[in-house]
Amino acid sequence: MSEAAVKEKAGYLVRFTPAQRVEHFVTMVDFVGLVATGLPQKFYTAKWAQALITAMGGIDSVRWVHRFFGVVLIIAVVWHGIGALRAILSRKVGFSMAVNKRDFTDAVQTLRYYLGLEDHPAAFDRYDYKQKWEYWSLMIGNVIMILSGLTLMYPTFVARLGPGEIIPAAKVAHSNEGLMAFLVITIWHIFNAHLHPDVFPFDASIFTGKISRERMEHEHPLELARAEGREPPGHH
C-alpha cells in the first residue's frame, strides 16, 4: 500500500507539508519570544513587567534577545514570501490565501447563520475567510513590525532618509501593532485553534500535517471535493 493510501484508509488527509509545519513552529516560538521580550518593554512601569525584565537579565539583554527574535521573524517572513511567490507562479498550486469576492459573501452567510438567519454556514475552500483574515492581518502586521522595528534599531540611518519624526511614529506603531498582534493571537487564534468546539482542545493539524476526512468534509468541503475530483457540494 502506498503512503497516501494508508492515510486515506485511516481517514486522514495531508493538509500541510513538512516545510509549512516547520514554518509555523518557528513562527510560533518566535512570536512567543517577541511577546515575552516586547510587552514588558511596553508596560515597563508595571511590577510584572519589571520582574520579567529582571528575570531575563535586565533591559539590555532583553533588548538583544528581542532583536534576535526580530531578525528570525524577518528571515521567516522573507522565506514565506519566497514560498508564496513560487506558489503564485506555479499554476498548479496557486495562491490559496488570495482574498476573493467569495470570502465576503462567505463571511456574510456565516454571520447570518450565527444569527439564525441561515440554515448552514458557508462551505469553505482550503482556507476560510477567518483564516484568510488572520493570515493577512499577520502579514501586514509583520511588515509594520519589521519596518518600525528596524527604524528603532537604526534611528540615525532612518533620519538620513526621511524626517526624524518617523522614529517616534515608528515607536508608537511598533508598540501598538505589537499589542494588537498579541491580543488578536490570544483571543482569535487561541479560540479558533483550541477552544473552537470542532477542534477542542487542540487543532493539531499544523503540527502533524494531517487532518481527518471528517473534519475536511465539515470545514473545507470545497477543497476536499476538488482533491477527490468531485463537483463541489451545493452551496448557496
Next chain:
Amino acid sequence: MAKRLFLALAVALVATVARAEVPAEQDSCLGCHGSDPSMSMDLPSGEKVSLHVDLAIFGKSVHGDMLRCTDCHTDKADYPHESKPFKTRRDVTVAYYEQCKKCHFANYTKTLDGVHYQLAQKGNRQAALCVDCHGSHAIGRPGEPRTRVSVTCSNCHQKVFDVYSSSVHGKAVTQGNGDVPVCTDCHRAHDVADPRAGALSLRTAEICGRCHTDQKLMKRYNLSTNVVDSYLSDFHGMAASLQKGKKGKGDRLAAGCTDCHGVHDIQRPDDPRSSVMQANLVKTCGKCHEGATADFPKAWMSHYEPSLKKSPLVWSVQVFYYVLIPFILISLLIQIALHLWRVVVNR
C-alpha cells in the same frame, strides 16, 4: 536642645568638682585664648595655627550657648596642655574632626557613604571633613543662607563652581535667588555620591524632577512640569528607569536629563550656549547616536505630547491605533460570542 544644654552643664559641673584645680570653664580657656589675637603656634611644616578664639564669633555660632571648649577639645582639660605631635595644619583638622560625631552621629554615619570619606580612606588628606564645610568656631545653621552652600564647596571645587556660576541656576544663586539648586541639592550634603560612577546621572529624573515637577515653583518661571513625565514615557526614560544604574559589560546607559541639558553648565534652551538649543542638538544627540544628521533630533519630541500641531505623524499613528485596536477586538469578540451562541442553540 535644652536637654543637651543641661547635659553639657552637668558634665562641666562634675568635671569642675572632680578636678577643681583645672578649671574647664569657657572663661578660663578664653583667659588665654580670647585675649591675644596674635596667639599662634608654629608647626614643623612652617604653617602657623592661630590659637585665638573670638568670643563674639563663637558666641553667635550654633554652639555658642551650648558647648564648652573642652567638649570638643577634650584633650585640653589639663594645664599645661599636653603637646601633640602635629606636623601640619591638616593634622590638626584631621585630629579634631571625629569630635563632631559624639553629638552628630546620624550625619557622621551618612558621611561614611560619601565620596569624601571614601577618598579620605584611600589616603587623600585633602578630602573634606566636617569642619572643612561647616567651619569650627563660627558654625552657622546649615544652608543659611542657601546661596552660601555652593560658595563653601567652591573652596575646593573652584573649576566646577565657575562653570556652575555661569549656568542658569548658578547665575540666579549669585543674585540671591533661593529657588534654584545649590550643590548639595543634587549631590547631597553628607553622603555625597560619586558622580563618576554613573548612578547620579541615572537618578537625574528624580533629582531634577524635585523642582521641575513642582507646579508652584515652576509657575514662577513659566516652566512646564510635564518634562519628567514626557521623558519617562519616551525611550530614554523607559530605558533609564529599567537599567536602574546597572551597567552590563558594553552597555551604555540611557540618556538622563543632564546628558542632554548639561550638568553644571545648564542654560535656558533658548540660550545660544545651551546644548539643547536647536542649533546645538545634532552635536548633543551625536554624543550617543553616532552619525546623527540634521533631521535626527526631531526623533525626540522635545518633551511635548504628540499633537496634530506638534508631531502630526506620531499623533495620527496614535489615533489610528486607538481606534483600530478596540474596533478589531470588539468585532472578534462579537463573532466568537455569536459563534458559541449558535453552537449552544444547535445543541
